[in-house]
Amino acid sequence: MEFQMNTTVKFKHDAKLLKKAQQAKPQLQYKQLVPQRIVKIIPDQQELFGYRAVSQSQTITKLNQLSFGKGERVVLDLGDHQVGHFQIKINSVGSPMDAPLWLHVVFAELPAEIGTNHEPYHGELSSSWLAEEYLHLDVLPSLLKLPRRYACRYIMLEVMDTSPKWKAVFSEPLFTAESAVSSEQTLKLDSGDPLLDQIDRVSCKTLLDCMQEVFEDGPKRDRRLWLGDLRLQALANYATFDNQQLVKRCLYLFGGLTTEDGRISANIFTQKEPIPDDTFLYDYSLFFISTLADYFAHYHDMEVLQDLFPIAQRQLDQALQLVDQQGQVELDPKWPIFIDWSQEFDKATCAQAVTIYALKQFLELAQEMKIATDQYQATLDKLVNFATEKLYNQQRGLFVSGAKQEINIASQVWMALAHVLPPAENHALMETALKELFPITGIATPYMYHHVCAALFETRHSAAALDLIKDYWGGMLKYGADTFWEAFQPEKPAFSPYNSMAINSYCHAWSCTPAYLLRKYLKK
Amino acid sequence: MEFQMNTTVKFKHDAKLLKKAQQAKPQLQYKQLVPQRIVKIIPDQQELFGYRAVSQSQTITKLNQLSFGKGERVVLDLGDHQVGHFQIKINSVGSPMDAPLWLHVVFAELPAEIGTNHEPYHGELSSSWLAEEYLHLDVLPSLLKLPRRYACRYIMLEVMDTSPKWKAVFSEPLFTAESAVSSEQTLKLDSGDPLLDQIDRVSCKTLLDCMQEVFEDGPKRDRRLWLGDLRLQALANYATFDNQQLVKRCLYLFGGLTTEDGRISANIFTQKEPIPDDTFLYDYSLFFISTLADYFAHYHDMEVLQDLFPIAQRQLDQALQLVDQQGQVELDPKWPIFIDWSQEFDKATCAQAVTIYALKQFLELAQEMKIATDQYQATLDKLVNFATEKLYNQQRGLFVSGAKQEINIASQVWMALAHVLPPAENHALMETALKELFPITGIATPYMYHHVCAALFETRHSAAALDLIKDYWGGMLKYGADTFWEAFQPEKPAFSPYNSMAINSYCHAWSCTPAYLLRKYLKK
Known part of the structure; x- marks a missing residue:
């Protein structure tokens, strides 16, 4: 991902929201x-x-x-x-x-x-x-x-x-x-499979080491609150340490530090006074909605919802400005989408799917907020319609992406997670993906692998999902991981996205999700 | 000079003397x-x-x-x-x-x-x-x-x-x-010669920068209280800043930290608690007597004399054990003499001269202390007798040193300073030295150059002494010195005794003595 520099952008400091972020600051635990x-x-x-x-x-x-x-x-x-x-x-x-x-x-x-x-x-x-x-x-x-x-x-x-x-x-x-949570709080998984238990234990330790005064992306480097990482950490946290305050604090930090026109930065520096970065990512902005929706689903905290719903709505409204007449998301190069580090695959269909994914969660929150949603519902229909009519290749049983009709794993995964297709077709989608696109190559982030596993679980391919967890996270264990890594590409295991193994983070929040996936889907 | 390691040596900590050292600790002045x-x-x-x-x-x-x-x-x-x-x-x-x-x-x-x-x-x-x-x-x-x-x-x-x-x-x-003294205290020399005035000004700054909680040898490195440096710094101090407490403090530190058998270390570490080094040098030990005698001559401080005279006497007694039947000092390789860094010349005659030099100062102090000195006087006679009979080559008009009858500048200088010969012959000695041994080569320390200049002044060769000061210290100024250096060898000006210019100290106490020499001898 290229560096963004937007040094002229102006940020608000919403004192009321930042005060609530401050009040939820954890007392670190020392050992x-x-x-x-x-x-x-x-x-x-x-x-x-x-x-x-x-x-x-x-x-x-x-x-x-x-x-x-x-x-x-x-x-x-x-x-x-x-x-x-x-x-x-x-x-x-x-x-x-x-x-x-x-x-x-x-x-x-x-x-x-x-x-x-x-x-x-x-x-x-x-x-x-x-x-x-x-x-x-x-x-x-x-x-x-x-x-x-x-x-x-x-x-x-x-x-x-x-x-x-x-x-x-x-x-x-x-x-x-030091950590916001204590290792004594860790719950054992007891799956009956020693490898899965070990993967879970290491996932929990990874999460614990990243839970500091905010959810950090990685404690070795950056040490920042990234929205994409936060969303996954929060999910793993609900399933394990269940620290409500820390998620709340992070939501308020993002909410309290938007740009003057209401946009949310991809991440916040938190070493001294919180400072929003001048980097903006399309999917990360929308994940503010997701993170808020997941939080509300877990805690039913109306105060937080009422405080932050307008900000969530602002992110959506901004994204929906990019939806054209036929319901297609047309990305703005100045507001790139992350999905994965790789720049080697087309991300247009992922953008379509992520928009649908977040819009659906927004509609659930809007219902709680009792606001009119007709227009949003109409846009959702348009978005879904475009996806199924123009992006889904019925013959292949897979989604295509971009002008070159590229077929890649990320498109299938995000469309599956967005539940664009009815359940049976969604199941078939990932079955086809398993047949034609596995083993996955070219993907180096546990972040993307998480979404692949989540899509498999969501489409009732649990065995394949577990196999992938064992292969991918188990692969890091074979190489001696004490905590899970920022980057791991099974077919090129020594790969560094930064051209140096020494600068990789080997305890990285977005790799902790087996603790969530296993707890959520294992017994199903 | 080789490193000495005597890690088994035991030191006393004389609480009474160390308390007096502590009481004389200066309040540093900050600018x-x-x-x-x-x-x-x-x-x-x-x-x-x-x-x-x-x-x-x-x-x-x-x-x-x-x-x-x-x-x-x-x-x-x-x-x-x-x-x-x-x-x-x-x-x-x-x-x-x-x-x-x-x-x-x-x-x-x-x-x-x-x-x-x-x-x-x-x-x-x-x-x-x-x-x-x-x-x-x-x-x-x-x-x-x-x-x-x-x-x-x-x-x-x-x-x-x-x-x-x-x-x-x-x-x-x-x-x-920071310094124990303030630059406002500096006295101007006003010699009428701009170069000498500049040399004096830089000498005073050198001394000021080395006057900290003790007289340091050099503030860049070591930062230690060395007895050889202290003796010269004290002399320059009497002529300029005239800080009695700092000299007193340093004398008490050496006096309070002898070995269990009363020997004085060549230097003391003073960064935290004062710690005597496990290095012992013959001439530096005897210079405890000189420094005490110079101090007493300047301040007539009977309390310090009474406290420290026994320790001075102990240094002398130890040295005199090396004097043989005929009055010759026979150095012990375990107690080397410094004189100068160079190991290229024979130092036996210097040892003889330094012993005479210190013994004469001891006799002055003994007189103040009203103790019987007959035996010391007899030893002095023997030492002088050996020097004039066996070491002085009447034909050459110079002193020889060692088995090979080596003639070197250091022997002449120390014999001149010890006033072994009557005044006229002492004058002739340095005149011959000027003719035959100048320009000096192979000497890299301002410490040794100081003694050469002092010997010239003492033997009424003031013009030659001033020329040497202008050549040598003026040489450093030509090369841009802001303060005078630890090492400078005019014929090899970039010489480093440590094989690296970067580690040389360029503000070094033993090079500050023009401030003393010019004030003492210029008007004579």
Whole structure:
């Protein structure tokens, strides 16, 4: 996806809505963790990213008996992915400390981030996201308390320099993990299938690590409230931790920070004061309706609905301006649709389906709000009519997209989720898709894979959906995932959308949805 | 000089003396300074170290109108060498800040430290002394207040990375200079010779920047209280700032932190609790006597003398154990003598002279203390006798040193300073030295050059002494010195004793002595 820059756009700050967002801000829960072992990161071509962590003979309790001179390092393993703050005591042994300690600390979600740390960085995202610090300590002993938050499992302490007369000694490493929810709250799935149970457990941990003062997209990087991620996180949250306040807070943040003409940004920066980004995505805007509808369906919270319905309506109205006479959504290049990172497939039919999907949810909310919906109903009919008449290829039993009548998996999935066809035809649609378009290729996001699985479940292809969950999320587990990843393309598993594995996020909210899908559909 | 490691040595902590050191701790004086201009550091083969700072067209007051993206940098010039703390405001312009700011800050005494910063470091001292920081700022605007103290004139702010969507903006840079004394205290020399006046002014600034909570050797690196440097700084201080407390404090620190058998360390670490180093130098130990004698001569402070005389005596007694039957000092390899960094000349005769020098000062103090000195007087006679009979080559009119009867400048200088020969012969000694051993080569320290000048003044070769001051210290000025350097070898001016110009200290206490020499000898 290309960067958007709209630096002239003006935003409102709705004090009433932002106050409600503030009031719903969670008290973070802290858990103090001690690293479980000392490991060495070694090259291993058998590993997906070329590196492996192996236990060292020294136990972690004897860390303070080891000393480290220039160029020496130690890697601590927390035993699982965590999000939070790190501290460690540092002392010197030998002669008095006749030079500062120059220390390099690297925080890694995967061993390969440490293994490749000394290689030049060629990624497409800012290298400022690489989680590492270079520090000078003038006086030892010191308690080093790093002020920034990190997402990691492995922590490398590398002595850049001391002097020939003394070495550094580390002791009492402590990681304070933080989340809006507690791991004790996690519900076990108990599906009877150990692999599904493990996928669920890792999904829950992924969600937990992304639940901070907002639903973050990924705690390693960005750390932002993205609407597309929020929608899926909220669904997984209802099925697991069931934290109402955090969803409410995020809805109010988006609602309180629209542009002056009422448009919702694709994401909000939340590190200090919330700041809406100048990026706008067609589908993400419409998902404000979806997220509000899902929230209302779960909590029946009329106050939130009344506060935010006008904003939801504004998103829809804006989208519907792009619907032409025959009921076709004609995307504006300045307001692109996401669907998936890939730019390799045509997204016109997805846009049509997402509009129908959101419009249907809007109509449910409008009914609650008791407002007249005739016009919206008429537009829905037009949209559905165009989809079934012009986009559905009866002969193929699949939807086509764009001028070149392209057939791609995303179009089928979104049309299935939008329930454009009657149930039997919808079932047949995905059956045809399973026959003709599987195994899926060219898709690298768990976000899109989620929608494929959801479409299969929704069209009563549960066995295929479970197989796909086991293959796709199970595939990440095979490669050693502690939490589920931002990007994973089974046929090209080491793929990075940013041209660098080191900058990928390996705990990413939009990959946590098996916890939702399994709980919603498994028993059906 | 080789590193010494004596990690098993045990030190006393004399609470009474250390309390007096604590009571004499100065209240640092702070001065807030704004950088004077924006410069660019450009390669220039005409410059000693290959780089030059040139003014940029942007004035410093418009710094906040400039913005800096990935790889861009700005260099601020304080206008003079300073020691203290730095702060600056940082903001972003463009889209909201969608990645941390990764910032590199380099503090440089000379332009070439910035010019060569990206080259690999091959120096022999710890690279942890290179004054640079790598920082991640997650939230802007921020006021960046760096916690460490720096010695610098130039400050480079280099944006390692932002994102394509925004740039960094810097404003309100502020440097808070600190010293135990105020620059307003500085006395003007007014010698009638502009070059000597400039040398004096730069000497005073050098001393001021090294006068912190102790007399530091150099504020960029080490930052330690070295006895050899203290002796010279104290002399320059008496002639200029005349800060009694700081000398007293340093004497008490050395006196309070001897080994269990009473030996004085060559230096003390003073960043937190004072810690004596495990390095012992023959001449530096004896200079405790000299520094105490100089202090007493200036202030007639009986309390300090009574407290510290026994410790001074202990240093002498220890040294005199190395004097053999015929009156020759036989150095112990475990207790080396410094004299100068160079290991290229024989130092045996210097050891003999320094022992005589210190013993004479001890006898003056012993007289004040009213103790019997017959034995010390007898040893002095033996030492002097050996020097004149065995080390002085009457035919050459110079002193020889070691088994190979080496003739070097250091031997003549220290013998002259020890006044081993009667005045006329002492005058002739340095006259012969001037004829035969000048211009001096192979000496890289202002410390040794100080002693050469002092010996010339003491033997009534004032014109030659002034010429040498103008050549040597004036040489540094020609190369752009704002303060005088740790190392300068006129025939090899870019020489670094550590194999890297970047690690040399360019404001070093032992080079400040023209302020003392000119005030003491100029009018004679």
